[in-house]
Amino acid sequence: MDATLEDELKRDALAFGAQDLVDEIHDEAAAWVDERHPWGGEGDEPPERVSAYLAVWWQRVDQERAARVGTLVERTDGTWAMVGPARCPHGHPLGPRRVLIGWAPCRCRGHHTWTCQVDTADGELCGASVYHPEPGARCRLVGIG
Ligand SMILES: [Zn+2]
Ligand SMILES: [Zn+2]
Structure with missing residues (x-):
């Protein structure tokens, strides 16, 4: 279905936790859809099953991302990205x-910022x-607070 989204999620998972994480999320997502949207493998895979599979991926990759905000990870193409x-x-x-x-x-050294455009x-x-990192009680960000 949406190969681009799936590829993107898998690329992120590879960067965050290598093949182990990809396998782990796949197993989790597959178990979830088998339970919720069983499919005998005949004909086209039902779209609700495909989107449920991707939803688990989305959620798990988001979680892994949140745990790594501000850290550098090596992308599959060998470049490093924050x-x-x-x-x-x-x-x-x-x-x-x-x-x-x-x-x-900041007086604590500084904070990475991501500003929504x-x-x-x-x-x-x-x-x-x-x-x-999240500003603490003693932080005085330049231009803020
Ligand atoms: Zn916004
Ligand atoms: Zn600070």
Whole structure:
């Protein structure tokens, strides 16, 4: 079905936890759909089964991503990339061209920042930021607080 989304999720899983994680998520997703949407293997795979399978992938990759925000992972092409959050505080999905990646100096040293570039319904830029590490009580971010 949506090969691109599936490829993307598997690429992320490979970067986050190598083949072991890919196998683990696949087993989990397969067990889930076999229980919820049994299929004898005849004809086309039912679409609700395919989307349930992808939903488990999505959720698990999101979890793994959240655990690694701000860390560097090696992508399958050998490049290193910093893991960013999947969504801004307002729930907009962040992706290429939808997020501004920066650094906010702070008395604790600093925080990586991801600022949402999504246009909201009223035509304004969302602009909400995710920080890593999360600012603590003693943090004074430049330009914030
Ligand atoms: Zn946003
Ligand atoms: Zn700080």
